[in-house]
Amino acid sequence: MLDLLAQTGLNAVYAASYISLVAVGLVLIFGVMGVINFAHGELFMAGAYAIVALYAELHLPFFVAVAIGLLFVGCLGLLMEKALFRPLKDNPLGGLVASIGFLMILQALAVMGFGVRMVHIPPVTQEVIVFTEKVRLPVARLYVIIAAIVLLSALWYFLKRTKFGWALRASAQDPEAAALQGISITMTARIAMFIGAGLAGIAGALTAPLVSVNPHMGHSVIVTAFIVIIVGGVGSLEGAIVASVAYALVHTFVTTFYDGVLADIVGLSLMLVVLIVKPTGLFGSADRA
């Protein structure tokens, strides 16, 4: 029993890692752009397909493929900023629709390029860290956990300790005042989109060998990310991370001991309860929507 608990805990840490990467990116984009990026799950999917193309088909080294994937998805983010969100910056519902349109395009491109079926990716490493007989952690999962810790710490440092980060936070809080301070809103928007998209991309790239890659894989990712950012309070990066961990724990445990559908129900119900008790999320303050 203890083994099972420990193993489930490890699985939860892995889940929390990639969920928080996606959710933090989503929060960052919402904070700076004021747009709910519905295509965020498809950016995750694009990262996974980068691995399919570069690693599985072109046989590049895995980490090179991940790096290129990160840049590629980051650039998709820049494209969205330039083509969609900037022209629609005074129209939040418009930004939402445009991101849905973008989502459909990305999905269609994935179908056209790689087919609708799941793609098998050869494992990056077969190594497994064995804690006990029944408690094991595949190294490929460890990569995801390490990436989440390293990248989120780096992001935290970037936001709190650098001038860029200061500018980013300032324009998230009050775009007009930030502009008066001489901060280029366009520049901060680009940085936020690049980082936000890139985080989703790297999460997709690193998990690609561990999950079934298909054109519709973004769906469940975005649903999870929405739950997490709502529970954490929209606009709060810390909240997103805390909520990711909490959600991953609850979801993994309910899935292990009961079933996946019930876990989804429990997760959504928790979110509703949080919204009912504190309609701006656990860490949320001002209503930006």
Place this chain on the structure above:
Amino acid sequence: MPKFLIWIAALAALIALPHGLSFSQQEILVFLTINVLLVASYRLLTLTGEWSLGHVVIMGVGAYSSALLTKKLGVYVPISMLLGGVIAALIAVLLSFPLFRMKGFYFLIGSFAAGEIIRLLWKRFRDPFGGAKGIKGIDPMPDFSVGFYQFDFFEPTSYYYFAGIIVAVCLWILWRIEKSPVGLTFHAVHWQDKLAQASGVNVRAYRTLAFAIASGFAGISGALLAHYIGTINPNAFDIDLMVYVLTWAIVGGTATFYGPILGCVVLTVINEIVLRELGLEQMRPLIYGAIMILSILFLPNGLESIVQKFTKRRAAEGAPERRPAE
């Protein structure tokens, strides 16, 4: 040209329409008719300023209710459809208690969560909801004759006429509500809920009312769908369809009654008929997505703004000035 002549011409065109279409296009026409009701009911909800992501699940509540009422209790089909709408409205009233604590973006996501929970309950509980496979063999609408026309509901054309009449009646009711003092109050709640409240409007009650009415008509559209295709499952009411409803409304524009309907018809025709005819099966979502983006970029006020421009010009040129208020 007198207005009623236009209406008669439009009616004749709608009656003649299915006869020029292929069988699969006739089926699409039935779905389109049902979706028109769905999106028009959605607009009523947006009148109070709320954008829900649970509307399609509410439609599903109507579908499941009507299907189960006929299957388990043997309720006569048209009556079960009406009851499906009533149950959908009641569920909406229940949901309003947690959901109306939220506003704006939080309501959007909260309604999505509530809808997903309902959908997952259908999935999880095989009895009575049939689990992931859903409900099969739903009683069709019984055939009947009205003298000059024999309704045979295995024919899409017959069902199109039947659904068309029901949808037309529902649209008429929705239109009457919108143009009534109740509709004005919905607008008031949307634009300035504090001032509305100070004028004695029970804002919470009106928001709930709009939610319940919109849900009731969505439920009827779901029931119409269930008894046409004969089988429903949780995935038929997932976020994908909701996204379509949302884009119909936004691309069409929500400032007028006809805007969302226009969006629904135009986008469906482009997606299901034009792109299919052009043989672009695989690229359909791609082109559809591109059209959505282009229309939101270049027609931010929706397709309705084109129509408005046209009708305004006509009004300005001739015709004595029309008084906007009734």
Place this chain on the structure above:
Amino acid sequence: MTDFLEVKDLTMQFGGLTAVDSLSFKVAHGSIHGLIGPNGAGKTTTFNMISGFYKPTEGQVLLRGEDISGLQMHEVARRGVVRTFQHSTLFAELTVLENALVGTHMPFRPNIFAAIIGWDSEDRSGAEARAKEALEFFGLDHVMQERAGDLSHGHQRALGMAVAYASHPDVILLDEPFTGMNPEETRQMMDLMERLKADGITILIVEHDMQAIMGLCDTITCMSFGKFLAEGGPQEIRNHPAVIEAYLGGARHVA
């Protein structure tokens, strides 16, 4: 003249801060009553408690002897106490007539079933007549079909009062109605209030600027630091030493 709106020991605390401290005063029927005080005196908080926007921590608001404190804003409105808002809070997207029609919500309560069938034509024409009457009263009948958001500043203020007037209120609560007005507009506004009074409506004005309402009010209640300071006619208040001190910035409690 009977006391028909009475504030009794009204207290409001935000966290540890006491914004209003057991305030009591009475408003006579058919009078124009001013509630004044320096910035931060708790006038607007009091106003919000009377109108149902806030629920008081303690104390009562009595209307004809009935306690209406803690009721929601629409419930207070339905008892005949209608408020306006600071600045120009209107249904900017709706036409002027539609704004006034929303104001007739209470006397002509919409019924959805009657509306669908069309059995409410009497109510609709009644509501429209009342709305037009209110607009005429405030000299807005010539801009009836314009978007409220497009009106001039003065017209928007008048419309705000017309919306309140359309509901046949017993009491109108006005929240700083003279803010940002030039002397000409102020004079017109005062004229409108006199006409409301002549129509039998009781008016309670919350105002920071004492001079503006001196000539208008029958009775003035002055408060400072959340507490009752003085009450009386305009002359009395103008010469009241405590009031003068409060306004001149004597930042001490004056009991």
